[in-house]
Amino acid sequence: MAELKQKRTLEEVKALSREEAVEIIRHAGIIGAGGGGFPTYIKYKDPQPHLIVNATESEPGYQADKLIHKEYLNEFLQLYEGLKAIFGFEQVSMCAHEKDREWFADYQEHAEGGLYEMRYVPNRYSLGEEKMLIHHATDTEVPWRVETSDGERRPGMPLDAGIIVNNSETLLNVYRALFLGRPVTTKFLQVYGEETDLKVYEVPLGASVTEVLRFAGIDVENSGHLSVLDGGPYLHDMSIEELGTGHDAYVRGTSNALLLIRKGATAYKEYVDIETDPPEEDIVLLLGLLPEGVDLPLGGRYLKPATPLVSVGDEVPYEQKIGEPRGEGFSVGVWASVGGTVTSIERGIVAIGGGAVPMEDAAAEAEAEAKRQKAVAKARVLG
């Protein structure tokens, strides 16, 4: 079986079997980075004729995915070629908002070679949702309900229309796994909202939210009038209700933004018209720049916890595998996002370097994220 931690040329990637590529994606720990958190390898176990790249990050003010596409153009072009060869996609469509036509001009130019096509969709919030995106971007409809073999009905999914939808960052992670042999150890996210211009960071998974905010120039200790949302004005979890009180949270595999709002404000009413500009410094990598440790959940939304491969007291280098995916259920690999000493393994969370936040906070956050699955996020996996 092909190993994850191995660089590959385009020709070597194209020579991978579907099973090998799926295993690499699974072991690399790739989940839907757009917020859904659904394990990506599951989608590729049942490849479809049409791949849609969802580059329509829809939350008001978001810029990160556009920056990813700007910085990694050649990587995406190689990835599309590799994925077409491995999984037999007949069609690859990149979907972007109408307002971003100019931003994607380079992609439009390269699309003329026929490797993929650009499709522009209305500047609506809902286009981040997969079924709505498909409705606007293709001539196909995802069926409203589908009869299952046991006579039950379930909501239709993109695969029922012959389509796989992946978000931009998710696909960059697939590129890194297949071509560079690198697992997922970071999350791209934007910091924006009150008292700050938008900044986009690539942050070690499990890092302290407070540390990220400090790096962004927020005076955390004197900002008790602010709350921090993990997400945008519409879809989010409360990350830190009151800054400067000592409560903290960690960066999740599904964290797309840290939005600073006035404490007590209703984000979807008061911040929906927020306007941002892409940052001058583009994406800033925070690896090695945050002093605290990290908290890394072995499982998560939809995911059975991986089997820990480390013990308390072990020294782990950056990108060492610390969790082996289970053979049953949805499960992906977990990798050290910083180097350091494993200081605890409790409640399914591995803390390295003392952890990012107190274990109570970390456990509460993991639990909150899992609960969210039952209500809101359910629609994402189905869609």
Next chain:
Amino acid sequence: MTYVITEACIKAGMCANACPVDCIYDAGDHFIINPAECIDCSFCDPVCPVDAIYPDFQLPEEMEHYKTKAYEFDFSGMEPGFG
């Protein structure tokens, strides 16, 4: 575009809990989505225990009047959810 709640609604309230923008109201016999507030996120649809919610572009013809009702409904002064 909007999502539309139809006659099968039993007012279980799960849609209102799932809605991130609080655009689902109690209209008496059934719940109703305010088209002016709906962001088409679809979160209400799969949590409905009786499959009463459709995106308007997939609404069965015989249920079109629920969409008309939603567009004509007077939501002024109402609180979302069970009110």
